[in-house]
Amino acid sequence: MSSITLDHHADRSKMQVSEEVAIEINGMNKWYGAFHVLRDINLTVNQGERIVIAGPSGSGKSTLIRCINRLEEHQEGQIIVDGTELTSDLKNVDKVRSEVGMVFQHFNLFPHLTILENCTLAPIWVRKTPKKEAEERAMHFLEKVKIPEQAHKYPGMLSGGQQQRVAIARSLCMMPRIMLFDEPTSALDPEMIKEVLETMVSLAEEGMTMLCVTHEMGFAKEVANRVIFMDAGQIVEQNEPEEFFNNPQSERTKLFLSQIL
């Protein structure tokens, strides 16, 4: 497990948490067939929070964040995103997905489309945004992730770190209010990890609500306002980073930290 040191200190004074609830999960349970993968999850996330989810492999981290935009269905309890409850009602699912962006370990860019086309495809075809406006917005976000000069290249011509920054820009083009990250740097070399983390820091500084599954504990210390530790499908412990790292409460958290730090 790596711990990349970021060059710049994140400006926490810009990261304001509002009173407004972004995500509420009550008594949520999920099974894969007979396997009880998420157990009695209760979690409230306010607008502007930056949450890092940590825990051993197989503890249910990916499943939890995938439930938040219904890439996975839960069977019991409630998940409410920006006031909309996720149910089998597809209208609600569409509404939630329009507000939640997701970035995966593997960037999943369309290889036969240029960077610019990757970023404008969904805004044009799903949101019916006029092409010129979609392209202007895409260039704005490509500038934000610091690769506007790559706009007319194809994904295969870019480094892994550049492709992941395109994936982030592509998500931002849908103007999400919440961003979910599932190990966005786990497939990258150290030099590229840094550039992706720095992009995430700048998003946090702009007040984006973020849930990040990551092993980058340096990022957690620098950016998170809360670290959630999961094990065996449960939220075992959660705390602000300082307390979480210096004063872990449960034996399972202590063991995990002793293995990674």
Ligand code: ADP
């Ligand atoms: P993490 O992201 O913390 O590594 P996951 O959420 O991916 O954990 O997986 C939690 C558990 O659920 C693991 O035991 C995994 O094998 C199992 N699992 C994940 N996806 C599926 C699936 N689609 N069907 C059955 N079991 C799954």
Ligand code: MG
């Ligand atoms: Mg995972």
